[in-house]
Amino acid sequence: MPVISNSRALKRTALALALAGLAAGVTAQAPAAARPKAAPAPPAECSAAYRIQQKLSTGTTWRMCWRYHKEAGLVLEHITYQPPGEARPVKVLASAKLGQIHVPYDDGENEYHDLTQAGFGQGLKDLAPGECPGGTIRTVRVPEAWDPSHQNVKGLCTTTRSRGHAYRMQGDTANKVFQMQGKDLLVYTVNQVGWYEYITEWRFQDDGTIAMNVGATGSLSPMDYDAGDGRGWPIGKGAKAYATSHSHNVFWRLNFNLDGSTKGRVEQYDSKVSAPANGRPAPTNKTTRTPITKELAGDARNMRWWRVVSATGRNKDGHPRSYEIVPGAGAKYPGRGYTKHDVYFTQYDKCEQYASDNLPNCGAGHGKSVDKWVDGQTLKNPVVWVNVGFHHVARDEDQQPMPVHWQGLSVVPRDVTAMNPLTPAELAGRNGRPE
Numbered sequence: 001m002p003v004i005s006n007s008r009a010l011k012r013t014a015l016a017l018a019l020a021g022l023a024a025g026v027t028a029q030a031p032a033a034a035r036p037k038a039a040p041a042p043p044a045e046c047s048a049a050y051r052i053q054q055k056l057s058t059g060t061t062w063r064m065c066w067r068y069h070k071e072a073g074l075v076l077e078h079i080t081y082q083p084p085g086e087a088r089p090v091k092v093l094a095s096a097k098l099g100q101i102h103v104p105y106d107d108g109e110n111e112y113h114d115l116t117q118a119g120f121g122q123g124l125k126d127l128a129p130g131e132c133p134g135g136t137i138r139t140v141r142v143p144e145a146w147d148p149s150h151q152n153v154k155g156l157c158t159t160t161r162s163r164g165h166a167y168r169m170q171g172d173t174a175n176k177v178f179q180m181q182g183k184d185l186l187v188y189t190v191n192q193v194g195w196y197e198y199i200t201e202w203r204f205q206d207d208g209t210i211a212m213n214v215g216a217t218g219s220l221s222p223m224d225y226d227a228g229d230g231r232g233w234p235i236g237k238g239a240k241a242y243a244t245s246h247s248h249n250v251f252w253r254l255n256f257n258l259d260g261s262t263k264g265r266v267e268q269y270d271s272k273v274s275a276p277a278n279g280r281p282a283p284t285n286k287t288t289r290t291p292i293t294k295e296l297a298g299d300a301r302n303m304r305w306w307r308v309v310s311a312t313g314r315n316k317d318g319h320p321r322s323y324e325i326v327p328g329a330g331a332k333y334p335g336r337g338y339t340k341h342d343v344y345f346t347q348y349d350k351c352e353q354y355a356s357d358n359l360p361n362c363g364a365g366h367g368k369s370v371d372k373w374v375d376g377q378t379l380k381n382p383v384v385w386v387n388v389g390f391h392h393v394a395r396d397e398d399q400q401p402m403p404v405h406w407q408g409l410s411v412v413p414r415d416v417t418a419m420n421p422l423t424p425a426e427l428a429g430r431n432g433r434p435e
């Protein structure tokens, strides 16, 4: 039976609304709770209610503003990093958010754009106190809420978490160990789309790394237990209930403003290993830098990486500050132009907001997806799009509930500080060749 993709999307929408309505009946709160309390003078970028500031116990402070978009969900802006020893916050990102969650099913019957067509932003869920351990749950006003009685959602968790070793080093004497347990600021929401619940997690580490991941949990869609053509996996008893395999292709949209300038330069690095030559005992490895001056659709490759280099700022060693893009493991889905590549660098255009199914009207002839925007423009103000896919072949363990499966990337400081930002005082002189 032919299935019109839109009808399925509408069912999902109706379900989300019904669930939202149920939740509203239980948890409706006085909207006054959402209003900001009197607070110290807010920074210029946002009022106190929309400000996240956390000094981690290891001495690093992260600051940012948050807002909530009716489709894209959580948007983080004006993100700065201030490790111990830095007199001022270092500007890192002007804006960071999801760029799309594209979900094509293996049987070709359905393809969803969860942010723009399936109600991701509207599906913001109230968080129970226990799912933000040690942290604060803020009330989020969902713009243009489909369910006006449930437009204020206790949906944004900010908390801290231990990460394990930030470093360990044996000292000069046998009983001296330099070690630090790393601490992270976590910022997350849960957004329901149909039967799925997506955790959008941002992890700000005390060493300057930002890890962004989406975790899919909730339930497999009960309407998808129909794979009859070898494109599913049986999760009922015996050869029954074949859950249709599908992909979750998650895009992030990052606009860096290192040291306050959005005019950072993009560089690609590749290393080539050659067999031993010229009497050397071992293979050699040559790393080359390629400046990316024009828009690029890039593919991850062994020993390839990219970084965004500050247009203006240098660390105390005189090296240009930069952030490296480190995509996590994934399964690239080659079915659509926009999912064919791992990273896209596009010249900033405020109309270009979603990696696929771009909603704003950018005028006739302007493409609707990120692959179309790579058209040879000079990169003066690069926007970074990262695509991390997951091919979800269901397993018995997926019910019930479905365990969270994570996908994402990190952006890692490279020469933002002249040394390890968490260097203990005793080792502060150990910069450069040891004496």
Ligand SMILES: [Cu+2]
Binding pocket: 216, 246, 248, 392
């Ligand atoms: Cu899935």
